[in-house]
Amino acid sequence: MMQVLRGELRERELPFTHQREAIAQVMFESTRHLSADDVAAALRQRGEHAGKATVYRTLALLVELGLATEHDFDEGFKRYETKVGAAQHDHLICTACGRVSTFQHPELDRIFAELASEHGFEAITRQVKVFGTCSETAACRELQRAYREAGRTS
């Protein structure tokens, strides 16, 4: 896993530094969506440390290398997710509790490929996000009901 990073860096003649290793380790070991702060906290927890500029630069680098993806769930900051060993997937974001769940739909790839070629567009990445309320907690289910009723009457 770390070898992949090492290889990508060598290929571009970029140094494999201690900080890059530590940050990548944090990313690779988590399947969650981490903010820059989460990464810094995880580093502290294992006795490591990296300046915030380095954390941001390294996360951007991982995205550039294709080893991570960047997400914006409308929280006012970005989150990052390891891409290694995970299939392309999209997200459902609960606006009540903040939980993010993932899904894969077999038709989406085809649809976007069709769209791109129809528009003379070369698609590089896509972002598909569905915002709404989940049914994990009682509070979320309550909001679901409220929303459904409001939708019916307006």
Add this chain to the structure above:
Amino acid sequence: MMQVLRGELRERELPFTHQREAIAQVMFESTRHLSADDVAAALRQRGEHAGKATVYRTLALLVELGLATEHDFDEGFKRYETKVGAAQHDHLICTACGRVSTFQHPELDRIFAELASEHGFEAITRQVKVFGTCSETAACRELQRAYREAGRTS
């Protein structure tokens, strides 16, 4: 058109102010995706003026009332688009020239409805964005070619 706004405001017992009218006018007369700054500039151009706090508040209000939608095209700021008289649509964003084009796909609504019910999720809004390169300018087409070749070899 302005009557719609007036009605929505009355329904919620909110005052129909001169600033709200002017900002809504700017939005309703444009089919483009305007940033808060664009709106302020458009106001200036027609001899109006509104503090930026008011611009932001009013745009948020229009979104709340269902008369506008908010977009984030990864430029570091939000853009707003009037929703009046426009069908649900999604966006292709060219990362080379910044052009945004729209598309509608007949299957997407069905797919997201299915997904939501499968996950016990009540979908409120969705954001579907495809980032890539368009074929509008020579520079964009050049990047398209470069990207296709890079994709082939890696």
Add this chain to the structure above:
DNA sequence: AACGCCGTTGAGAACCAGTCCCGATCAGGA
């Protein structure tokens, strides 16, 4: 093992979209 080049690091300053504060102003019902 020591050298040197050059990209990286980090602490803090800077940046900037967006929000908050609060006294002045205004919409609109009585």
Add this chain to the structure above:
DNA sequence: TCCTGATCGGGACTGGTTCTCAACGGCGTT
């Protein structure tokens, strides 16, 4: 016209992210 409560606006503030630049550290070379 008067009154009341919401809005407005200029400027201060917030907080995520980027920039600055001197010190440092990979890593290929000698």
